[in-house]
Amino acid sequence: MKKFSVAILGCGTVGSGVAKILLDMQPMLSARAAHSITVKTIVDLFPAKSARAYNIPLSLFSGGGKDLTKEEASAYITEVINDSEIDLVVETIGGTSEYLYSVMLAAVNAKKHLVTANKAMLAEKGAGLFAAAREHNVTLGYEASVCGAVPIIKAIRECFTGDEVQEISGIMNGTSNYILSRMEHDGLDFQTALALAQKAGYAEADPTLDISGGDAAHKLVILMKLAFGADVRYADLQKTGIQTIAKEDIDFANEMNCSIKLICHAKKSRGKVFAAVMPMMVHHDNFLSKVHGATNCVEVRNAYSGKHYFVGAGAGSLETASSIVGDIVFAARYGTAVENIPASTPHTLADAEHSEFAYNITFSTEDRPGITGLITSAIGDQHINIDTVSHNRHNTKNAVFSVVTMPCTLHQINGAIAAINAKAPGLLAEEPKIIPILH
Amino acid sequence: MKKFSVAILGCGTVGSGVAKILLDMQPMLSARAAHSITVKTIVDLFPAKSARAYNIPLSLFSGGGKDLTKEEASAYITEVINDSEIDLVVETIGGTSEYLYSVMLAAVNAKKHLVTANKAMLAEKGAGLFAAAREHNVTLGYEASVCGAVPIIKAIRECFTGDEVQEISGIMNGTSNYILSRMEHDGLDFQTALALAQKAGYAEADPTLDISGGDAAHKLVILMKLAFGADVRYADLQKTGIQTIAKEDIDFANEMNCSIKLICHAKKSRGKVFAAVMPMMVHHDNFLSKVHGATNCVEVRNAYSGKHYFVGAGAGSLETASSIVGDIVFAARYGTAVENIPASTPHTLADAEHSEFAYNITFSTEDRPGITGLITSAIGDQHINIDTVSHNRHNTKNAVFSVVTMPCTLHQINGAIAAINAKAPGLLAEEPKIIPILH
Numbered sequence: 001m002k003k004f005s006v007a008i009l010g011c012g013t014v015g016s017g018v019a020k021i022l023l024d025m026q027p028m029l030s031a032r033a034a035h036s037i038t039v040k041t042i043v044d045l046f047p048a049k050s051a052r053a054y055n056i057p058l059s060l061f062s063g064g065g066k067d068l069t070k071e072e073a074s075a076y077i078t079e080v081i082n083d084s085e086i087d088l089v090v091e092t093i094g095g096t097s098e099y100l101y102s103v104m105l106a107a108v109n110a111k112k113h114l115v116t117a118n119k120a121m122l123a124e125k126g127a128g129l130f131a132a133a134r135e136h137n138v139t140l141g142y143e144a145s146v147c148g149a150v151p152i153i154k155a156i157r158e159c160f161t162g163d164e165v166q167e168i169s170g171i172m173n174g175t176s177n178y179i180l181s182r183m184e185h186d187g188l189d190f191q192t193a194l195a196l197a198q199k200a201g202y203a204e205a206d207p208t209l210d211i212s213g214g215d216a217a218h219k220l221v222i223l224m225k226l227a228f229g230a231d232v233r234y235a236d237l238q239k240t241g242i243q244t245i246a247k248e249d250i251d252f253a254n255e256m257n258c259s260i261k262l263i264c265h266a267k268k269s270r271g272k273v274f275a276a277v278m279p280m281m282v283h284h285d286n287f288l289s290k291v292h293g294a295t296n297c298v299e300v301r302n303a304y305s306g307k308h309y310f311v312g313a314g315a316g317s318l319e320t321a322s323s324i325v326g327d328i329v330f331a332a333r334y335g336t337a338v339e340n341i342p343a344s345t346p347h348t349l350a351d352a353e354h355s356e357f358a359y360n361i362t363f364s365t366e367d368r369p370g371i372t373g374l375i376t377s378a379i380g381d382q383h384i385n386i387d388t389v390s391h392n393r394h395n396t397k398n399a400v401f402s403v404v405t406m407p408c409t410l411h412q413i414n415g416a417i418a419a420i421n422a423k424a425p426g427l428l429a430e431e432p433k434i435i436p437i438l439h
Numbered sequence: 440m441k442k443f444s445v446a447i448l449g450c451g452t453v454g455s456g457v458a459k460i461l462l463d464m465q466p467m468l469s470a471r472a473a474h475s476i477t478v479k480t481i482v483d484l485f486p487a488k489s490a491r492a493y494n495i496p497l498s499l500f501s502g503g504g505k506d507l508t509k510e511e512a513s514a515y516i517t518e519v520i521n522d523s524e525i526d527l528v529v530e531t532i533g534g535t536s537e538y539l540y541s542v543m544l545a546a547v548n549a550k551k552h553l554v555t556a557n558k559a560m561l562a563e564k565g566a567g568l569f570a571a572a573r574e575h576n577v578t579l580g581y582e583a584s585v586c587g588a589v590p591i592i593k594a595i596r597e598c599f600t601g602d603e604v605q606e607i608s609g610i611m612n613g614t615s616n617y618i619l620s621r622m623e624h625d626g627l628d629f630q631t632a633l634a635l636a637q638k639a640g641y642a643e644a645d646p647t648l649d650i651s652g653g654d655a656a657h658k659l660v661i662l663m664k665l666a667f668g669a670d671v672r673y674a675d676l677q678k679t680g681i682q683t684i685a686k687e688d689i690d691f692a693n694e695m696n697c698s699i700k701l702i703c704h705a706k707k708s709r710g711k712v713f714a715a716v717m718p719m720m721v722h723h724d725n726f727l728s729k730v731h732g733a734t735n736c737v738e739v740r741n742a743y744s745g746k747h748y749f750v751g752a753g754a755g756s757l758e759t760a761s762s763i764v765g766d767i768v769f770a771a772r773y774g775t776a777v778e779n780i781p782a783s784t785p786h787t788l789a790d791a792e793h794s795e796f797a798y799n800i801t802f803s804t805e806d807r808p809g810i811t812g813l814i815t816s817a818i819g820d821q822h823i824n825i826d827t828v829s830h831n832r833h834n835t836k837n838a839v840f841s842v843v844t845m846p847c848t849l850h851q852i853n854g855a856i857a858a859i860n861a862k863a864p865g866l867l868a869e870e871p872k873i874i875p876i877l878h
Contacts, residue, residue: 028784159582161764309750322744
């Protein structure tokens with residue numbers, strides 16, 4: 001059996017999981033890959049610490065197991081790049097530094113397959129890496145970069161090749177979903193739920209990237225390239241976080257048979273792709289509404305085969321590592337630049353303001369007769385059909401009520417709000433809360 | 440671009456869908472496959488009728504579009520087998536006839552890739568076809584044979600290669616799930632729900648194969664080979680249907696926070712695999728309990744990555760066809776005998792009577808004091824721990840009550856029932872209903 005040598009750069013939470021699975025399952029993985037898969041070396045600054053969780057032999061580490069300076073680690077990484085025996089490099093260092101980018105690019109330029117869980121790098125600087133992989137006919141495996149263990153990358157790339165993806169909606173950030181689930185089921189406010197998420201280890205000390213939609217947006221950029229051939233810059237993607245979601249919004253959503261979820265949403269619309277990360281009111285008929293806690297779920301709507309749901313662990317050491325090892329087996333078995341296969345014709349980003357959704361608009365106003373008529377008239381004037389108008393009983397300070405619209409654009413809604421403000425300045429006590437609805 | 444020619448044998452519900460997608464998506468499919476995919480011919484007895492639904496050009500049919508006798512069709516099929524230009528044969532004729540088996544085997548022996556949705560053939564006579572595919576290094580694609588559009592085959596074969604499947608539980612028969620859902624949500628009895636399923640086109644005039652678990656068992660045999668390397672004969676698989684499920688069983692399950700589902704269940708246990716198709720009480724915390732109507736759902740529990748769920752359309756013309764076309768693209772792109780890659784070390788079938796589950800046992804007895812004690816004592820004598828004993832209020836003729844056990848074997852339960860019958864002959868008004876519980 002031909003040998004297939006792997007180097008692991010970075011042996012933290014995920015990297016150590018990769019080493020463990022590669023060592024534990026060596027014979028089975030080799031049978032599946034039709035190659036004898038071997039860990040040739042692991043480069044990490046603190047081998048003794050990194051090896052501990054899974055008892056990884058220190059002899060596998062570059063330098064024999066002693067702690068390394070940054071310069072030493074860097075030199076060992078250069079050795080890996082120059083080692084013609086190494087077939088595949090696993091990058092589990094993380095971050096988007098220029099240095100790391102140069103390492104990843106050098107590995108591909110040296111005709112090594114590259115497998116990574118680094119969503120930020122792929123979303124922000126992926127184009128150069130994919131182009132190099134195509135040029136050198138090596139695989140760039142990134143199953144682990146989107147939703148951890150959920151095999152959504154291969155589902156789109158290898159399974160849905162007889163179909164056309166039309167829409168993707170996903171719960172792709174476990175931290176936000178944990179917070180929203182606690183708010184919904186335990187009646188907590190946002191700050192309390194966030195503190196619990198931090199205590200439970202689901203949220204970082206600085207939770208900004210998770211709760212602002214930034215982390216989820218990295219994943220959506222990657223999926224948009226794969227599913228729609230759309231080159232979207234991370235900076236250009238509309239990101240709305242969950243910080244402004246109040247307990248009363250969640251209670252009201254429940255009354256409307258919906259749950260509020262932070263959704264990565266992308267859909268084809270008139271030759272372009274609308275894409276955004278945003279809180280949505282997900283109807284209880286949709287499986288996404290039933291996904292609680294830190295679990296991830298991706299809904300894919302296809303032209304021929306309709307709706308699919310993929311549910312699984314979005315993070316975790318061995319969970320994420322299993323996706324990386326799957327990519328290693330795939331690269332060893334097929335050995336071609338499979339990640340570059342187009343899943344769709346290229347699309348460009350649609351204008352968010354002109355994309356259509358059913359919306360829930362919550363107005364907080366003075367409490368006096370005539371306001372419902374004034375507001376619904378302004379909405380009707382924008383040719384928006386109204387589905388439901390309901391008084392929201394969860395806030396007593398102002399008159400709070402919600403209008404559920406039929407599909408319309410943000411442009412129309414903004415027009416209605418401008419007209420209300422022009423006609424009755426000061427009537428709106430707060431900026432209306434506008435949440436799109438997902439059925 | 441190299442040509443890749445496809446012949447479609449049988450142009451019914453699924454075959455015509457395959458032709459439509461291949462024709463509609465030709466450029467995109469070819470880009471994905473890195474081969475120019477072409478439909479060279481379609482063999483069908485009644486082209487005019489078969490072509491109608493999707494406007495398939497009659498010129499694509501062997502014989503130019505005229506109706507064929509069986510002898511003529513057979514001769515055209517032989518032409519396909521002998522045509523060295525044809526790279527792949529799609530079998531969408533169906534059935535398990537010796538003739539069809541010989542055609543499928545001949546296609547593989549002629550070094551053509553074979554793609555089929557024929558679960559019965561694969562489950563009952565698949566071994567010879569897989570062996571021939573391995574020998575001739577061609578692909579045998581069968582994604583469509585299990586759960587229609589749900590990509591469960593490639594999920595296990597291509598995505599979970601960095602992991603070890605430990606347990607599979609699936610709702611794999613849409614007809615049964617439709618019937619159970621109607622019984623649960625609309626309070627119908629079995630016969631009424633079955634009649635509605637027939638009216639809605641979900642159930643055949645003779646629904647035996649669906650409601651008895653036979654259809655689901657075909658799919659489970661295929662998954663057991665793939666996921667566990669287990670060669671299980673269809674005839675040896677334990678199959679319990681849903682015919683005996685009464686409305687009161689469903690109501691009682693609901694009270695216990697469960698729904699009754701027909702589950703294809705397979706799990707590793709002490710080096711063997713337990714496998715059965717059977718109604719199970721699925722706890723409402725499990726996603727399988729939330730899958731209603733004709734939708735399919737497969738839960739996979741892996742050693743490293745934990746629980747996964749795959750939800751999608753289990754049947755339908757274009758839905759199933761999209762899976763077949765995905766297999767065509769896969770075969771054209773990779774072109775090797777990928778289906779033979781072992782997903783696991785080979786396992787053999789465990790003895791069903793000695794496999795452990797938590798069970799719900801419903802007893803229907805004379806209505807007099809002392810019976811609860813007598814029955815629970817008999818259960819305890821078998822070293823079965825009892826979780827809950829609850830009176831079932833939905834039947835007034837006898838005393839009806841349910842015992843939920845901690846994990847135990849059917850062997851232990853049968854021992855308890857025998858002891859009850861020995862001690863108090865005639866006490867049990869009916870044979871106790873024993874339903875395993877899935878959490």
